[in-house]
Amino acid sequence: MTRYLLVLLVALFVPSAPLLAQDGGPLRIEITEGVIEPLPYAVPDFVADGVSGQEYARQIAEVVASDLNGTGLFRQIPAEAHIARVTSFSSPVQFSDWKAINAQALITGAVSVDGAGRLVVRFRLYDVFAGQEIGQGLQFVGTGEGWRRMAHKVADQVYSRLTGEDPYFDSRVVFVAETGPKDAREKRLAIMDYDGANITYLTGAESLVLAPRFSPTGDRVLYTSYETGHPRIYVLDVASAGRQVLETPGASMSFSPRFAPDGRTVVYSLTQGGNTDLYVMDIASGRSQRLTSAPSIETAPSFSPDGARIVFESDRSGTPQLYIMPASGGEATRISFGQGRYGTPVWSPRGDLVAFTKQSKGRFHIGVMRTDGSEERLLTASFLDEGPTWSPNGRVIMFTRETQGAQGRSGLYSVDITGRNLRPVPTPTGASDPSWSPLQN
Amino acid sequence: MAYLSKALLVAAALALAACSSPDRFGGAGAGAGAGGVAGSAQDPSSPLYFQQAVGDRVLFAIDQSNLSPEAIATLDGQARWLMSNRGFNILIEGHADEQGTREYNLALGARRANAVREYLVSQGVAAGRVDTISYGKERPLEICSEEACYAKNRRAVTVVSAGPVG
Amino acid sequence: MPEIAETPRLRPSPRVAPEPVARPDPDVQVDDVDRAETAPDERAEEVEEDRQETAREEAATEIVTEAERSEEAAAPARSPRPRSRPARREAPAQTAEAPAPKPAEEAAPRVDDAAVENAIAAALGAAGAAVGTGDTGTPSGLPLTAGEKDALRVAVQRCWNVGSLSTNALGTTVVVTVSMSEDGRPDAASIRMTGYSGGGAEAADHAFAAARRAIIRCGAEGYDLPVAKYDRWRSIEMTFNPENMRIK
Known part of the structure; x- marks a missing residue:
């Protein structure tokens, strides 16, 4: 009511409002609210230079789109909606054609086969509304069989230039492929591209295998196998699939191995007399050193990226919780204080976060927290989620989700660290225990 | 003697396979092809008798590895049987239900197996006859996702096998 | 009796926007800016594709993770703030076969906040200066x-999409200047970053690119600015501060 009065009142003054003298500078406004939605982009089929490049031109554009779409950060504008065609890689882009369909980024590319039979893939990326190219056009040269990797590299460039994140598409995942019923499950080690393509099995189904982990360069995999009857740690060479047991002190059970960032040291759990503690081993000499000596369970260790500290899981307080200690052992600091049980901590490659499994009120969650335990955030919730692994750039987490009941099945899922874009990772059989490789060279 | 024990074992293995709730993965030597009818559950020195009459498994509360009075009664029977059947060694398998992470459950299963081991040794069973292994949550006996199944999966199973000097 | 507003339950949505937007009809093409459908014989001389009537994509006011969604009785951590109404410049929607998309805001009888503030500001301006000088004043003043x-601000923020920015870029505030033409359109080539804080140069570049896209896209048909005051907005400095967007 008073408002209307005021309107009337001030209306009287308006006609006589005087010229205000200050003429200083631009109009200033502050924008603090925006939208969070996938960025619309277009990637028309790459231009084939010559017949031999044709079969790859469409497929490469498809894989690039699949990578970008899979992040949840981008939305592809389908080719049917395009009103322009790109028929030449070198011709100038008509930005108005792409503005008209609201494509904010445009990727153009060309594929050819050179005199030596090698595949040559070129691309350019444009900011349509600014009417500018983003970064320099690039070209990749490789073998025909390597076309998917070249597509991933193109997508990595685009992703990186548009978001500012480090790339991650040209990477692999080692995991446990699962077949058979829940009470007699067969488990094999398998490796695939991060998107589920190019799967290869690394072990047979004769013995149970668990929880593989990539080396810092992706050349080797640590895992636990029942090959000798008892759980033992193995190291496997990815190129040859050759494997070797890592001898640990005592005759009991060793498991939960992880590489240190130097690739020469392994931290693992060793169980003696029913008690499980953490040890480190120098792979070359085979010498082990004990890091913890508590009557509680200490397992699921993970090095910080600088190798100085280890985050691990311990039930020394009565329930499983997360702790951080120096890499040489010594006093551990508890970092998890929420309600519930915490396990499988994994240090982010950026160093600032720890991903974990949390069990609370009968549900499992994948979550992240800062390394001091603050800012805990749960990203998922289901009957059984566990075992997070980080994408090489620390933006995405992959994990195991198992469904409930007698017909329960394990599969891989990924989720953005914002909690968005939860999606299954396709695998031909059941799958568990993913470990994401570093970016390939 | 060694031959006899092995024959017994083979018979036991076959009987186990026919049993309504067999331990499908623990039986050492299971899978041998020879036939036989000796060593029935009525034979007090047979592994089948151990499994069915004495009781080959003890159950645990959630997250626990301490032995309940029922478990101790079962283990007392196991110890007596082992003391009078010295030709057999045992492998104690520790298991967990599916409500836990894989590696933690592996350690928890080892803790349970060790609790059984320590009790049997305290009752006079020679430590050299006892081996332990943990399967964590990898080998559930019951596959439903309810407490009724979980309770049966949180177990330590004593698997009898022929001793090396039987 | 205290008034209890019923808080809309947040459902996860791939789009997060400051104002919740109701689910668009499924056969309406998803786009960014609400547009009216073009009438076939209107502006006949202009060659224009038949545009589908579009509605802004369904949006939640914050990211709802699966974990948060599953908390049964959980109320949203923050409720959507009421927003002042943006001035609309679009023509009323023409009759269409498809039902019109639900408007983003209720078409309830309303106080014209903008007009009120307009008047208040004018009054304050008047009060702050000498009254009765006899100067009729120029509107541009x-x-x-x-x-x-x-x-x-509301018009620009509708196109400020931070959804594809890196975590670092989302922690970077950028200050951007733009020259405007008198019809309310930004001069794309004039857009410059004049400062940044909170992140490194690379993060700032990405934050700037998102800011530039926002200014150009939502200004494509001209911002609704009073021509009479052109001198006041021929140059605009916009600070894009993503702090509120970071934890969404």
């Missing part, structure tokens, strides 16, 4: 009212 500035 008047500063933009809070309502006019707010309308511009």
